[in-house]
Amino acid sequence: MKQKITEKIKKLNLDINIDNKLYLNRWKTDEDSHLNVLDNTVCAEHCPQKDCTAFCPARVYEWRDGRIMPGYEGCLECGACRIGCPNGNIQWRYPRGGYGVQFKLA
Numbered sequence: 522m523k524q525k526i527t528e529k530i531k532k533l534n535l536d537i538n539i540d541n542k543l544y545l546n547r548w549k550t551d552e553d554s555h556l557n558v559l560d561n562t563v564c565a566e567h568c569p570q571k572d573c574t575a576f577c578p579a580r581v582y583e584w585r586d587g588r589i590m591p592g593y594e595g596c597l598e599c600g601a602c603r604i605g606c607p608n609g610n611i612q613w614r615y616p617r618g619g620y621g622v623q624f625k626l627a
Contacts, residue, residue, distance in 0.1 A: 546597070551620035554593040556581065556602065557612040561588040567608055576605040598622050 558564065564571065565587060573582040573589060579597045583590045591611075598621055603613040615621070 545625055547623045547625075548594060549620050549623065550594045551616050553617070554591065555614050555616045555621070556591040556593045556596060558589045558591060559610050559612055563608050563610045564589045568610075573602055573606055573611060576601050596622065 564584075571582075571584045571589070574580075574584055578599060578601065579595050581592050581596050582602070583592065596616075598615065600613060602611045
């Protein structure tokens with residue numbers, strides 16, 4: 522059965538890439554982070570709730586070893602951290618051209 526389907530597809534000369542059909546979001550990760558915590562002391566001393574670990578929809582920010590560790594590789598580039606940090610302690614900028622998240626609109 523599978524062989525018959527494969528033969529029919531070849532006859533139709535269709536180039537089907539399943540990965541391209543199924544993805545919703547893709548990332549091309551840059552070597553340099555586009556997220557920066559300006560001062561981890563501010564996080565430790567003035568932010569007991571560690572708000573960024575809660576409001577980021579991609580869960581990019583993690584409190585580990587006494588500091589906020591941004592995992593920029595999975596960032597959805599929504600900018601929530603830019604406005605959500607109560608201390609203005611997160612610097613966010615768009616990734617360099619060609620890098621970052623790529624959304625597929627269905």
